[in-house]
Amino acid sequence: MNNINVHNDEGIDNLRKENEQLKLEIEYLTHELTASKESRARESDKSDIRFKRLFNHLTDAVYYFKIYDDGSAGNFIEVNETACQRLGYSREEMLALSPKDIDGLEAEEIKPIIDDVYDNDSTTFETVHVRKDGGRIPVEIKTHRFVVEGEMYLLSVCRDITERKNSEREIREAKEQFENIVESSTNGITILQDGKWVFANKAALTLFDAKTKEELLGRSIYDMLHPEFHMECKEIVKKGGIHPRLYRVWTTLRGKEVHTEVVSIPTTFQGKDANELIIQDITExxxxxxxxxxxxxxxxxxxxxxxxxxxxxxxxxxxxxxxxxxxxxxxxxxxxxxxxxxxxxxxxxxxxxxxxxxxxxxxxxxxxxxxxxxxxxxxxxxxxxxxxxxxxxxxxxxxxxxxxxxxxxxxxxxxxxxxxxxxxxxxxxxxxxxxxxxxxxxxxxxxxxxxxxxxxxxxxxxxxxxxxxxxxxxxxxxxxxxxxxxxxxxxxxxxxxxxxxxxxxxxxxxxxxx
CATH class of the missing domain: 3.30.565.10 (Histidine kinase-like ATPase, C-terminal domain)
Known part of the structure; x- marks a missing residue:
């Protein structure tokens, strides 16, 4: 009897010890899980902060919105600070707008762009955004399409290309002005490449009795240049450099002899070395x-x-x-x-x-x-x-x-x-x-x-x-x-x-x- 009681007491003690050990292990696991969860939460918070900081400090405007099956766009779900500052809206005002509210293109102009965006995972195009005060900003947009739980979303990164457009306009205007100057010049202006005429202004066509550019361009200059100047001309082309006031005699397409003074200037034409000739008729x-x-x-x-x-x-x-x-x-x-x-x-x-x-x-x-x-x-x-x-x-x-x-x-x-x-x-x-x-x-x-x-x-x-x-x-x-x-x-x-x-x-x- 006493032996049985002793054995029972030992079993109860062992069971109690095991329960205590299990309790400690559960507490440890709980502590570790809690610590891990808190650590992940802290890391997640840090990642969110870093992402938001990066998102809002991008120099390009970023818009995130949903695309419906009919191709229409929903209101903005998220925008960065650059987008708000550029267009002059608060964040709350922006989230109440959709892309069609800020795009300055007409419906017929924007439709092919929307179709392209809908059909491709990534698309780049140019458009115009309208500010809150009515100002217009030329922009280049690169879109990225996402499908989440069967629904389509679009992330658009928008770059202000005002300076680029201004530069392009200045270059275009300078080119037009240069072309007007060249075409209105009383001197013949031509470009010589590989011994052939590849460009001629109106005065040059008149000088050489050409009715159209096709009559002159592609023709060898040696068909028209007096033979006594052939050797010197080839030598000048070979050596390069600027050669002012060269005396040259030509025979026009209609057989008339023309005396000229020529300035030869090295240049490039369509990516290849060439010579620009400025030709003054001195026959009279x-x-x-x-x-x-x-x-x-x-x-x-x-x-x-x-x-x-x-x-x-x-x-x-x-x-x-x-x-x-x-x-x-x-x-x-x-x-x-x-x-x-x-x-x-x-x-x-x-x-x-x-x-x-x-x-x-x-x-x-x-x-x-x-x-x-x-x-x-x-x-x-x-x-x-x-x-x-x-x-x-x-x-x-x-x-x-x-x-x-x-x-x-x-x-x-x-x-x-x-x-x-x-x-x-x-x-x-x-x-x-x-x-x-x-x-x-x-x-x-x-x-x-x-x-x-x-x-x-x-x-x-x-x-x-x-x-x-x-x-x-x-x-x-x-x-x-x-x-x-x-x-x-x-x-x-x-x-x-x-x-x-x-x-x-x-x-x-x-x-x-x-």
């Missing part, structure tokens, strides 16, 4: 200049006539004397014959140069050796220089002297310059003529030891009828400047009072082909 100016050059040439010929007649009379007198000796019975000998031959050659050189001046001007560009040309001019003017005890010094150590030009016109230039140098000098002195090569050009300087010119006189050089000579017309230098300009060259002048003057003519050498 060319005729006028030609008449002026010819008139000035005749003026020079008239002034030289007396000197040349005197120069020819001297050898003729010698020849006449020898003839009289021979008639009187004097037997011709080697010395007499050599003198007579030298005098005849002198007459031949002078008369040939004089005839060259009197010939009609040749307008074709050919290879001209400037060394020979200047030498011939010196021979022609040597008599005038000799009368005033003026000598010539020629410094010529250059290798390249060939230019592309009109020989008679270039000869007239150096007759003008050297004759002027002789006239401005008193008795005795030296005229120095120097040749130099520099970066594809030949520079020919004519330096005199005359009285020189002031700064004010230098500024007026080349003006019609301005001259520093007592009986001058001023046309000689004007013609000189025009001729060199037409040969794509330059004339530079340096002068000091009582220290002489230097005229330097700069002409492009003929490009050497590798």
């Amino acid at each position: 100016q060319k005729k006028s200049d030609s008449m002026m050059i010819q008139a000035e040439k005749m003026n020079v010929v008239g002034q030289l006539a007396a000197g040349i007649a005197h120069e020819i009379r001297n050898p003729l007198t010698a020849l006449k004397g020898f003839v009289q000796l021979f008639r009187s019975g004097t037997i011709p000998n080697e010395m007499f014959l050599n003198i007579m031959e030298a005098e005849l050659e002198r007459i031949d050189v002078i008369s040939s140069e004089f005839l060259t001046l009197a010939q009609p001007a040749n307008t074709d560009f050919n290879t001209v050796d400037m060394r020979d040309l200047v030498s011939n001019v010196i021979d022609l003017l040597d008599t005038e220089a000799f009368k005033k005890s003026i000598s010539f010094v020629v410094e010529n150590n250059v290798k390249e002297t060939d230019v592309n030009g009109i020989s008679s016109q270039l000869k007239q230039v150096f007759i003008n310059l050297i004759k002027n140098a002789i006239e401005v000098m008193q008795n005795e002195g030296t005229i120095t003529i120097t040749f130099k090569n520099h970066e594809g050009f030949i520079l020919i300087s004519v330096h005199d030891e005359g009285v020189g010119m002031s700064e004010e006189q230098l500024k007026r050089l080349g003006e019609p009828f301005f001259t520093t000579k007592q009986n001058g017309t001023g046309l000689g230098l004007m013609v000189t400047y025009r001729i060199i300009n037409q040969h794509n060259g330059e004339v530079n002048v340096e002068s000091k009072v009582n220290a002489g003057t230097t005229f330097t003519v700069k002409l492009p050498l003929i490009a050497k082909v590798d």
